[in-house]
Amino acid sequence: MPVANIHVLAGHPRPVLKQLLREASAAFARAIEAPPERLQVWITEVDPELYAIAGEPADEVLQRMPRGQAEIPLIRMALMEGRSTEMLHRVMADLSEVVARVLGGDPRRVRVQIDHIHPDRWAIGGVPASRARAAELAARAASQATA
Template sequence: MPVAHINVLQGHSKETLKKVIHDVSMAMADILSAPKDRLEVWVTEIDPDLWGVEGEPASEVMKTKPRGQVEMPYVEMVLMEGRPLEQHHKIITTITDILVQHLGTDRGRIRVHIANCKPDNWGIGGTAAAILRKAEIEARAKAGA
């Protein structure tokens, strides 16, 4: 279920963005103990003419400042509620580290927002996650009996 949507300025190479997707996915799997087949990571590139910084389009600001001081990668994560705060803090730090490493952005410009979601408010294939979770737990209990 964990998802991460990463917004960046256009202009990074596809290879760089693929590395971001890979490393963020691996961090989510490791830190959140989430199965890889349930993870989603999306990167959206924003046209620098349509990204405002200091009241101007980023394309204009980048004429006088380096990209790493202009771009503000924004990561929106959705996690099922109930995870320990330590996981939240570690994933925020690790995703920030990954973006600094691959994008060259100043650390202080990176933003990570975690939105906690109640299982009754998250649908999977038209069914609330709370219902699916209950069915999975019951199936595991039967299999172990």
């Protein structure tokens, strides 16, 4: 269920964005202690003409300022309720570092928003996560008991 959407200004080279997907996905999985196959990360590119930095269109700001000093990447995550504050702080710090390093910016410019989702308000294949996860955890426990 864990998902992350990284919003950046359009114009980064595709290989850089693909590397960001790889590294952000790995950091995300480590930080929240989740199997990588359970999470999704995607990038949304925003047109610099339709993005304001300090009240000015970003395409104009980028003409006089390096991208790494101007851009403010935004990471929005949806996570099931129940993770510790320490874990949330770790994922915010780790993903900020990865985004800044891969894109060549300052981690202090990265913004992170975590939306907590109650398991009854998220569906997996049309089944509330509260039910789907309970069945999955029971199956995993049974499998470990027989192993």
